[in-house]
Amino acid sequence: MTQFMEKLQNIDRRILFVLIFLAMAYPLVKPFTLPMAITQEVMSLYDFIEKLGPNDIVIVAPDYSPAYAPTVGGACEAIFVHLMRRGAKVVFASFERDGPMMAENVIASATPAGKKYGVDYVNMGFRAGGEGAVASALQDFPTAFPKDFQGTPVKDLPIVQNLKSAKDISLGILFSTGGYAGGGWVRQLVQPYGKPFAACVTGMMGPAHIPYYQAKQLIGLVVDMKGGAEYETLIKRPSGSLAGMGAQTLAQLLIVLYMIIANVTYFTLKKERVRTR
Amino acid sequence: MSAQFGVYMAGIVTIALYSYLIGDNALFKFAEHLYVGSAAGHAITMGYINIRDLGWTPLVSKGQLSMLIPLILGLCLYSRFTTKYIWVSRYAIAVTIGIGTGVSLRGMPSAQILSQLQASMVIKNVNDFLAILGTIGVILYFLFIYGQNPVTKGFSRIGRWVMMITFGVGFGTSTFSMVARGTGAVTAILRMFGLVK
Amino acid sequence: MRREVPAIVLAFVGLVMIAETFLNIPAVASLSRDIKNWGIIIGGFALALGSANLARFHAVRIARKNKEWYNSVALLASMAVFALAGVTIGPKAASYSFYYNNFLAPMNTTLQGMTVFFVGSAAYRAFTVRNSEAAILLLTALIVILSSIPLGEQLWSQIPVISKWIQDVPNLSGQRGIIITSAVGSMAIGLRVLLGLERAHFGGE
Amino acid sequence: MLFPTKTLSFTVMIIFCGLIYYSLSTAKRGKELPKVRRIPALEAIDEAIGRATELGAPVHFSPGRGGLIDEEAGQVLASFQFLSYIARQCAKYKTKLIATICDPMVFPVAEEVVRQAYITEGMPEQFTPEIVRYLSNDQMAYCTAVLGVFQRERPAANFMIGGWYAETMLIAEGAAVIGAMQVGGTARLFQLPYMVVSCDYTLLGEEVFAGGAYLGKDPVQLGCLAGQDLCKIVSSVIIAVGVVTRLLGWNYFYDVIGKMGK
Numbered sequence: 045m046t047q048f049m050e051k052l053q054n055i056d057r058r059i060l061f062v063l064i065f066l067a068m069a070y071p072l073v074k075p076f077t078l079p080m081a082i083t084q085e086v087m088s089l090y091d092f093i094e095k096l097g098p099n100d101i102v103i104v105a106p107d108y109s110p111a112y113a114p115t116v117g118g119a120c121e122a123i124f125v126h127l128m129r130r131g132a133k134v135v136f137a138s139f140e141r142d143g144p145m146m147a148e149n150v151i152a153s154a155t156p157a158g159k160k161y162g163v164d165y166v167n168m169g170f171r172a173g174g175e176g177a178v179a180s181a182l183q184d185f186p187t188a189f190p191k192d193f194q195g196t197p198v199k200d201l202p203i204v205q206n207l208k209s210a211k212d213i214s215l216g217i218l219f220s221t222g223g224y225a226g227g228g229w230v231r232q233l234v235q236p237y238g239k240p241f242a243a244c245v246t247g248m249m250g251p252a253h254i255p256y257y258q259a260k261q262l263i264g265l266v267v268d269m270k271g272g273a274e275y276e277t278l279i280k281r282p283s284g285s286l287a288g289m290g291a292q293t294l295a296q297l298l299i300v301l302y303m304i305i306a307n308v309t310y311f312t313l314k315k316e317r318v319r320t321r
Numbered sequence: 322m323s324a325q326f327g328v329y330m331a332g333i334v335t336i337a338l339y340s341y342l343i344g345d346n347a348l349f350k351f352a353e354h355l356y357v358g359s360a361a362g363h364a365i366t367m368g369y370i371n372i373r374d375l376g377w378t379p380l381v382s383k384g385q386l387s388m389l390i391p392l393i394l395g396l397c398l399y400s401r402f403t404t405k406y407i408w409v410s411r412y413a414i415a416v417t418i419g420i421g422t423g424v425s426l427r428g429m430p431s432a433q434i435l436s437q438l439q440a441s442m443v444i445k446n447v448n449d450f451l452a453i454l455g456t457i458g459v460i461l462y463f464l465f466i467y468g469q470n471p472v473t474k475g476f477s478r479i480g481r482w483v484m485m486i487t488f489g490v491g492f493g494t495s496t497f498s499m500v501a502r503g504t505g506a507v508t509a510i511l512r513m514f515g516l517v518k
Numbered sequence: 519m520r521r522e523v524p525a526i527v528l529a530f531v532g533l534v535m536i537a538e539t540f541l542n543i544p545a546v547a548s549l550s551r552d553i554k555n556w557g558i559i560i561g562g563f564a565l566a567l568g569s570a571n572l573a574r575f576h577a578v579r580i581a582r583k584n585k586e587w588y589n590s591v592a593l594l595a596s597m598a599v600f601a602l603a604g605v606t607i608g609p610k611a612a613s614y615s616f617y618y619n620n621f622l623a624p625m626n627t628t629l630q631g632m633t634v635f636f637v638g639s640a641a642y643r644a645f646t647v648r649n650s651e652a653a654i655l656l657l658t659a660l661i662v663i664l665s666s667i668p669l670g671e672q673l674w675s676q677i678p679v680i681s682k683w684i685q686d687v688p689n690l691s692g693q694r695g696i697i698i699t700s701a702v703g704s705m706a707i708g709l710r711v712l713l714g715l716e717r718a719h720f721g722g723e
Numbered sequence: 724m725l726f727p728t729k730t731l732s733f734t735v736m737i738i739f740c741g742l743i744y745y746s747l748s749t750a751k752r753g754k755e756l757p758k759v760r761r762i763p764a765l766e767a768i769d770e771a772i773g774r775a776t777e778l779g780a781p782v783h784f785s786p787g788r789g790g791l792i793d794e795e796a797g798q799v800l801a802s803f804q805f806l807s808y809i810a811r812q813c814a815k816y817k818t819k820l821i822a823t824i825c826d827p828m829v830f831p832v833a834e835e836v837v838r839q840a841y842i843t844e845g846m847p848e849q850f851t852p853e854i855v856r857y858l859s860n861d862q863m864a865y866c867t868a869v870l871g872v873f874q875r876e877r878p879a880a881n882f883m884i885g886g887w888y889a890e891t892m893l894i895a896e897g898a899a900v901i902g903a904m905q906v907g908g909t910a911r912l913f914q915l916p917y918m919v920v921s922c923d924y925t926l927l928g929e930e931v932f933a934g935g936a937y938l939g940k941d942p943v944q945l946g947c948l949a950g951q952d953l954c955k956i957v958s959s960v961i962i963a964v965g966v967v968t969r970l971l972g973w974n975y976f977y978d979v980i981g982k983m984g985k
Binding site: 326327328330331332334335338339341342350351352353354355356357358359360361362363364365366367368369370371372375376387388390391392394395396398399401402408411412413414415416417418419420422423424425426427428429430433434437438440441448451452453454455456457458459460462463480481482483484485486487488489490492493494496497499500502503504505506507509 | 520521523524525527528529530531532533534535536538539540552553554555556557558559560561562563564565566567568569570572573574586589590592593594595596597598599600601602603604605608609614616617618619620621622623624625627628629630631632633634635637651652654655656657658659660661662663666683684685686687688689690691692693694695696697698699700701702704705708709711712719720
């Protein structure tokens with residue numbers, strides 16, 4: 045028994061890795077769907093967007109890199125689709141290097157038929173400078189973003205004609221996977237301009253954003269692939285996030301199993317050591 | 322450049338980097354250097370676009386002479402490559418740190434301290450009361466010089482437990498995001514073998 | 519002098535940022551806007567500076583024919599290709615985004631995805647109940663993970679309820695406490711920087 | 724000229740900064756302060772360097788991905804104090820130091836800090852460009868390169884103190900694989916759980932700022948730390964007063980604090 049436990053404790057980590065790989069790969073090849081309960085944080089963003097119309101400009105900051113497309117990218121697509129359905133105007137403005145590319149991907153895969161670039165949505169590209177750049181864009185948008193990502197000047201883009209500062213927007217949505225995150229936008233958008241703001245963040249950032257939601261500085265909070273899957277359920281457009289939930293379930297279970305084995309071996313061997321002492 | 326070629330390229334680089342999980346090897350090293358190099362090249366592209374659109378174009382086409390300031394400050398950063406003129410780069414560093422400090426300092430007290438303090442004052446039920454105890458416990462845990470007495474020590478003990486719960490929640494919720502990112506990479510490999518679309 | 523003047527510049531810039539929020543003076547607002555814009559441009563130069571540092575480091579390795587110098591050649595070559603393409607044809611061009619999407623992006627994804635393997639091995643290696651604090655951490659993590667997958671609820675119907683309570687009560691208060699104290703900490707260091715008492719960033723003479 | 728609502732939040736900033744400034748200026752004038760409480764993770768720094776020295780293996784330090792222009796600037800500035808201390812110890816014991824950097828703006832500063840530390844210990848000739856290495860500004864490319872350094876140079880001590888992002892888990896587990904002793908520290912809430920799980924010792928949140936003051940033994944910083952303590956005591960008192968007044972059905976205090984937070 046002790047020998048077995050020792051072997052189990054010092055198992056080759058490569059075996060652990062292979063098992064995790066399989067736990068994720070199998071459900072991706074043979075997907076299964078699971079029922080989703082909608083959390084209140086996601087619901088309140090959905091309800092808010094339901095009330096928007098063609099006169100509303102929404103700034104969307106897709107501040108994530110390709111690696112995070114499976115985490116918050118699904119939510120970005122779903123929310124973009126929802127905003128388009130409501131007829132709201134979507135202005136993508138990024139403050140992370142990879143943002144414009146992510147916006148392009150979302151536009152390419154999710155734009156509903158009949159929506160026009162420059163009229164209904166636009167990709168303004170990326171500005172370096174972190175929170176300082178956010179502050180400056182919200183204060184004077186045309187100066188911070190004089191051209192869109194393709195180099196078209198603001199005067200040729202009807203959608204941003206009336207967007208001078210944060211005063212002209214109805215909602216700001218940040219997709220963040222690190223950096224200054226929601227706190228930065230709370231400081232630069234909510235506090236000075238009193239505008240509604242929602243954040244879509246990774247699982248590890250989710251708990252840290254709950255205080256902002258509770259303090260009503262966030263009108264909605266979408267957390268990770270799970271939040272994305274909830275939003276996809278709400279707008280009835282199943283896509284990447286829902287498809288990944290099977291892999292989530294199996295891999296999470298495996299990690300739980302690892303934790304249990306770790307403790308079982310730890311305690312058996314500890315008892316053994318005490319007895320033989 | 323066919324889409325299929327792209328799928329293979331993505332699959333191969335993914336496998337090359339994952340070979341690290343088995344152990345350090347020549348394939349991983351090669352991929353590592355290619356990755357670091359292309360990321361650096363992409364950074365140059367992005368830096369260049371920022372400089373061109375915000376600095377150079379307004380200077381040349383609109384004659385905004387004030388744009389000379391950041392352009393010169395930016396160039397000053399490169400004085401690092403000499404030992405004699407290193408001090409020139411300090412002006413650029415001063416402006417960047419000045420912006421960073423000012424922008425974060427101005428919102429800090431109200432957005433991060435007072436609104437959180439106000440939100441902690443609401444007592445409607447036992448849970449709210451517990452939450453307040455926890456918050457005060459964590460705050461008092463971070464006393465370093467004053468208040469080394471049994472009362473604050475008791476609070477800070479509570480604070481430490483509360484933080485451990487917080488970290489447990491953080492670990493639990495973030496495995497979610499890690500698996501999500503893992504599916505992205507696994508998909509790239511599966512796609513190469515035609516197992517998923 | 520070579521440290522004092524930059525320290526004054528720093529304090530001035532920082533004060534302009536603060537003044538903009540609290541004083542309603544158009545001149546300050548427009549100056550602050552300009553300075554922030556400058557910061558973005560300097561940020562662009564810094565991005566390229568990093569790459570220049572890297573190029574120098576690897577050029578030396580190649581010149582000295584260090585072990586595995588050919589990897590450094592690969593690094594410099596890929597850097598040159600991406601930078602030249604970006605500057606000449608631009609990142610919007612089809613071929614640039616093709617390599618971005620199928621080469622750079624998957625590598626980024628792979629590394630990010632590697633965290634899940636490492637989290638698994640960390641769970642196996644380090645997640646043991648060594649003391650009461652570790653026990654709390656482990657138990658919380660277990661409940662939260664179980665509550666986020668459908669199986670948890672089937673195991674015991676109370677798991678999602680407990681998890682929600684943990685997230686809304688102790689977790690909330692812990693996060694709040696850390697947000698408040700960290701804000702105090704960074705305010706303090708910000709103040710020292712503005713006052714010129716903290717000068718590590720300027721280095722020695 | 725002042726916005727009516729902003730006057731309140733301005734006042735608050737003045738009060739908090741004033742408390743800090745008051746303590747640091749009295750400490751500067753030579754007022755004795757009580758001792759800083761014990762922080763176990765700090766004592767582990769010497770232990771880790773000692774272990775590396777015994778084994779003849781290098782020491783690795785990284786301030787994380789945090790830069791100098793964002794919210795994390797404070798932590799990065801604090802991490803320089805750790806870097807300076809570790810570099811001095813390494814110079815003293817002739818232990819090889821490797822500091823890897825991700826942010827391009829941090830690189831020149833870190834190089835300067837280490838150079839200065841070697842000069843302070845009277846060993847300027849030991850400072851080589853191989854010590855402080857800029858690896859990449861891309862977070863994941865940086866991780867890859869650090870993992871490569873771990874495999875090829877096998878450090879026995881790994882310090883991860885500063886503004887840490889998603890690279891934490893990769894680097895901490897990468898170091899665990901090669902059996903390095905690890906001390907972590909960050910005020911970035913999101914990454915603290917991994918540090919607590921993976922590192923032998925962790926500086927939690929504000930301990931990063933305090934640790935710098937503790938190691939630096941600089942009166943200004945100790946005074947500053949005392950000022951921070953005052954701010955925290957005031958914050959707890961505000962919560963307590965708010966709770967009590969609200970329970971008594973008196974909402975004025977609560978509303979004023981709310982206005983200040985706007």
